[in-house]
Amino acid sequence: MMNTKRVISTIEKNYILNNLxxxxxxxxxxxxxxxxxxxxxxxxxxxxxxxxxxxxDTKIITGLKYDVGAPFPDLPEEGVCxxxxxxxxxxSPIFERGPPSEQSIELARVVDRGxxxxxxxxxxxxxxxxxxxxxxxxxxxxxINYSGNLIDAGGISSLTTLxxxxxxxxxxxxxxxxxxxxxxxxxxxxxELPIVTTYGKINDIIFLDPNLPEELVSDGKISISxxxxxxxxxxxxGLATFSLEEIDMxxxxxxxxxxxxxxxxxxxxxxxxY
Amino acid sequence: MPLIIKDEYPExxxxxxxxxxxxxxxxxxxxxxxxVGVLKNADGSAYLEWGNxxxxxxxxxxxxxxxxxxxxxxxxxxxxxxxxxxxxxFERKRPAPGRRxxxxxxxxxxxxxxxxxxxxxxxxxxxxFINVMNADGGTRCACATVAALALADAGVPMRSLVTxxxxxxxxxxxxxxxxxIEDKAGEADLPCAITWFNEEFDGxxxxxxxxxxxxxxxxxxxxxHEIQLNVLKNKYIAIQEEYSGGKN
Numbered sequence: 132m133m134n135t136k137r138v139i140s141t142i143e144k145n146y147i148l149n150n151l152x153x154x155x156x157x158x159x160x161x162x163x164x165x166x167x168x169x170x171x172x173x174x175x176x177x178x179x180x181x182x183x184x185x186x187x188d189t190k191i192i193t194g195l196k197y198d199v200g201a202p203f204p205d206l207p208e209e210g211v212c213x214x215x216x217x218x219x220x221x222x223s224p225i226f227e228r229g230p231p232s233e234q235s236i237e238l239a240r241v242v243d244r245g246x247x248x249x250x251x252x253x254x255x256x257x258x259x260x261x262x263x264x265x266x267x268x269x270x271x272x273x274x275i276n277y278s279g280n281l282i283d284a285g286g287i288s289s290l291t292t293l294x295x296x297x298x299x300x301x302x303x304x305x306x307x308x309x310x311x312x313x314x315x316x317x318x319x320x321x322x323e324l325p326i327v328t329t330y331g332k333i334n335d336i337i338f339l340d341p342n343l344p345e346e347l348v349s350d351g352k353i354s355i356s357x358x359x360x361x362x363x364x365x366x367x368x369g370l371a372t373f374s375l376e377e378i379d380m381x382x383x384x385x386x387x388x389x390x391x392x393x394x395x396x397x398x399x400x401x402x403x404x405y
Numbered sequence: 406m407p408l409i410i411k412d413e414y415p416e417x418x419x420x421x422x423x424x425x426x427x428x429x430x431x432x433x434x435x436x437x438x439x440x441v442g443v444l445k446n447a448d449g450s451a452y453l454e455w456g457n458x459x460x461x462x463x464x465x466x467x468x469x470x471x472x473x474x475x476x477x478x479x480x481x482x483x484x485x486x487x488x489x490x491x492x493x494x495f496e497r498k499r500p501a502p503g504r505r506x507x508x509x510x511x512x513x514x515x516x517x518x519x520x521x522x523x524x525x526x527x528x529x530x531x532x533x534f535i536n537v538m539n540a541d542g543g544t545r546c547a548c549a550t551v552a553a554l555a556l557a558d559a560g561v562p563m564r565s566l567v568t569x570x571x572x573x574x575x576x577x578x579x580x581x582x583x584x585x586i587e588d589k590a591g592e593a594d595l596p597c598a599i600t601w602f603n604e605e606f607d608g609x610x611x612x613x614x615x616x617x618x619x620x621x622x623x624x625x626x627x628x629x630h631e632i633q634l635n636v637l638k639n640k641y642i643a644i645q646e647e648y649s650g651g652k653n
Contacts, residue, residue, distance in 0.1 A: 194492030
């Protein structure tokens with residue numbers, strides 16, 4: 132496979148495109164196949180839940196920390212779950228140091244939207260006392276190696292983190308929190324498993340899970356999050372345009388691939404016992 | 406796993422049988438695991454697990470200096486960036502780099518710069534990015550160790566590797582390789598880096614103890630240096646085997 136780090140030549144672009152026309156990928160996959168997944172849950176001892184997920188050469192480590200704070204005034208009985216992503220400069224020569232880039236904000240927000248609108252995190256269970264104290268969860272994604280399709284890897288990594296989570300359980304006694312000695316685990320917090328699938332588009336060819344060279348030459352991407360039976364979010368990025376028929380086809384495809392992936396990865400096996 | 410709600414310090418740092426809280430002898434190191442070439446995009450990279458510390462380091466360079474005004478016409482520059490993940494510590498760290506991280510970055514730069522032949526790379530820069538994913542005491546020492554390994558993996562000409570370890574004083578006794586809790590609750594902590602010396606110190610110790618510490622550090626460092634060398638050697642042995650295997 133090509134050893135691409137930053138730019139890609141016209142000849143390589145044509146090579147990728149010509150292969151795609153024959154429904155072949157430069158790494159030998161079919162158009163609708165993922166690269167290999169490896170998932171390691173609960174790898175960080177200082178976090179209340181974590182995951183080390185690789186998709187091909189893309190590697191993301193995600194960790195969960197919690198805080199107890201006041202709820203939003205309009206949702207007094209619901210906890211908060213926020214997502215942050217950092218594209219570490221060690222992950223790729225394209226990433227720079229400094230404040231969060233557009234790409235990292237997009238990653239966090241697309242992952243957040245897919246999960247938030249899917250009835251995934253049970254925010255009502257994260258309430259200790261209405262109007263007074265709720266859990267605030269911070270799910271932080273760190274990209275360790277960038278080799279295309281951060282969004283799908285980020286989605287699975289966030290889900291695994293939430294499933295493997297173990298947060299000390301608190302009770303409201305005499306106007307303050309008392310720790311019960313038990314844990315809120317992923318089983319209590321997580322309900323639905325939304326799967327986000329990203330497609331690349333070059334000219335009029337659409338394919339699943341773009342790797343780095345494909346992502347560098349593609350006109351654009353579309354990410355679709357689905358639960359078992361519903362679409363929860365769609366994000367199109369880049370300059371590509373998608374016709375109505377294509378969107379229709381891709382949403383059906385996402386349902387299908389989501390179902391398959393949910394079964395293959397079997398994320399519930401990563402829950403921890405406390 | 407014990408439920409820890411508050412970051413409490415234990416009263417004693419030695420168990421009744423004379424061993425430390427994590428079951429180590431006074432001068433026993435925590436388990437150390439090193440790997441090189443773990444990140445595909447970087448010119449050189451290394452991963453280190455030292456007890457509960459989990460650290461990635463990547464080297465990019467020699468490459469153009471950015472911003473350009475930092476470039477020096479007569480020699481290359483080395484920049485080290487030490488960062489901790491938000492979830493690497495007990496209380497969530499703010500995502501933006503703090504003063505502590507900037508200072509450690511500087512200390513590490515000073516520690517690694519003498520190792521390189523920067524005069525061979527005028528107008529260029531080497532950048533070392535170190536990310537601590539899980540921290541449990543002695544991260545700056547672990548970072549110096551892993552950064553040297555990543556530089557060597559990148560094929561940057563070096564005078565030697567650098568190896569670092571912390572020695573210190575807990576409950577009145579000198580010990581090697583302090584863990585997170587020992588660092589916070591103990592009396593003194595002396596991170597030492599060997600080959601080109603550069604040290605920091607905090608706590609209270611008399612001169613005699615200080616000298617003893619340096620000897621202790623040297624003993625521990627010899628062991629860690631051995632691991633470093635083996636990891637690098639194994640990398641090239643693997644390449645050699647692959648090459649000769651392909652020929653036959």
